[in-house]
Amino acid sequence: MLKRNAAHGKTTVKRISQRNSSMNALLSPILAAVDIPGAADIGSKAGDVAGKGAEAVGSQLAGFVGNPAVLAAGIGLVIITVLLIVMLKKIIINSVLGIIAWVVLTFVLHIEMPFFPSLVLSIVFGLAGIGSILVLKFLGVSLA
Secondary structure: OEEEEOOOOEEEEOOHHHHHHHHHHHHHHHHHHOOOOOHHHHHHHHHHHHHHHHHHHHHHHHHHOOOHHHHHHHHHHHHHHHHHHHHHHHHHHHHHHHHHHHHHHHHHOOOOOOHHHHHHHHHHHOHHHHHHHHHHHHHOOOOO
16 A cells, blocks of 8 residues: 655555554454364364375375386376477467468458358368368369
C-alpha cells in the first residue's frame, strides 16, 4: 500500500506482511483466551498420521532404489516424451504453414476453393493438403 506524505513529499510503502502481522498481534490475545477442548490432541494425532504415512511411502519407495527396471522405465519415458514433443512441433508447424498457404491462396490470389473442406485439409495435412487441393482443381475434380 502506498501512502503519500504531503509535508515531506515522500512516498512510503507499507508492506502487506506488516499489516498482516499487526492483525495477528491484535487477534492472538483473543485467540489465546479461547479454550478449544481437544486442541492439543488434534496436533499430536495429525503428527502421528503424517509420520505413519511418510513411513509407508518410504517403505514402498525403498524397492525402487537400485532397481534397473525402474531406471529403464524412466529412460524410456524420457525418450517417448522427447519424441512426442518433436513430432508435435512438426505437426503444429505444418498446420500453421497450411493455414498461411490457404489464406494466401484464398484472399491474396483469389483462387476459389470450397471454404470448409479446403480449410480442414490445410489444417490437417498442411502444405500437402493445399497442394492436393490445387492438383484436384487442376484436374477439374470438385471438392464440394
